Amino acid sequence: MTMWVFGYGSLLWNPGFDVAEEVMATLPGWSRSFCMRSIHHRGSEAEPGLVLALDAAPGAACAGVALRVAPGTEDATLAYLRERELxxxxxxxxxxDITLDGGRAVTAVTYVIDPDHVQYCGGLPLEEQAQIIAHAHGGRGPNRDYLFNTAQHLNALGVADPDLDWLARRVAAISV
Structure with a gap:
């Protein structure tokens, strides 16, 4: 059975599994935002960073990439993703359900925020997000690197995300 994964953040530039095909895709009803406090990868419990998550948003749509998992690696990929994302x-x-460029619909493994979880922080003002991202550091490095990599890859894919672009400019200015 074909397995798809929807990438909207770090999976764009660091999937960490064998990808057989990469296709632009849209996920309706969800919005990408820095709405999750990171206490492991891009921050610590003492000084949490922020990472992207999908927040339910009726009428919204998130542009990203559908990653088709290499045949025969589905179980290993799911185990890896669960260890990484959960x-x-x-x-x-x-x-x-996501829609691939060209109109085909597929079902994809997708990681979304739990709005009832203590790490959920939806609705933070952009300036507050920028200050957190500019200073936080976690097990996978500086929080700002996560932002810069994601913004760069979205731009390279032709995906407009004005909030991420603003955050990248602001964090770069703070980090000087």
């Missing part, structure tokens, strides 16, 4: 259970693993 480290603190702030993300929920869902099978959601």
């Amino acid at each position: 480290i603190s259970s702030a993300y929920l693993e869902k099978m959601l």
Whole structure:
């Protein structure tokens, strides 16, 4: 059975599994934002960073990439993703319908925020997000690197995300 994964943040530039095909895709009803406090990868419990998550938003749509998992590696990929994405259970693993460029619909493993989790922080002002991202550091490095990599890859894919672009400019200015 073909397995797809929806990438909207770090999976764009660091999937960490064998990808057989990469296709631009849209996920309706969800919005990408820095709405999750990171206490492992991009921050600590003492000084949390911020990472992207999908927040339910009726009428919204998130542009990203559908990653088709290499045949025969589905079980290993799912185990890897669960270890990576479910480290603190702030993300929920869902099978959601996405639309590939060209109109074909597929179901993809998608990680969305649990709005009832203590790490959820939706609605933070952009300036507050920038200050947190500019200073936080976690097990996978500076929080700002996560932002810069994601913004750069979205731009390279032709995906407009004005909030991420503003944050990248602001964090770069703060970090000087």
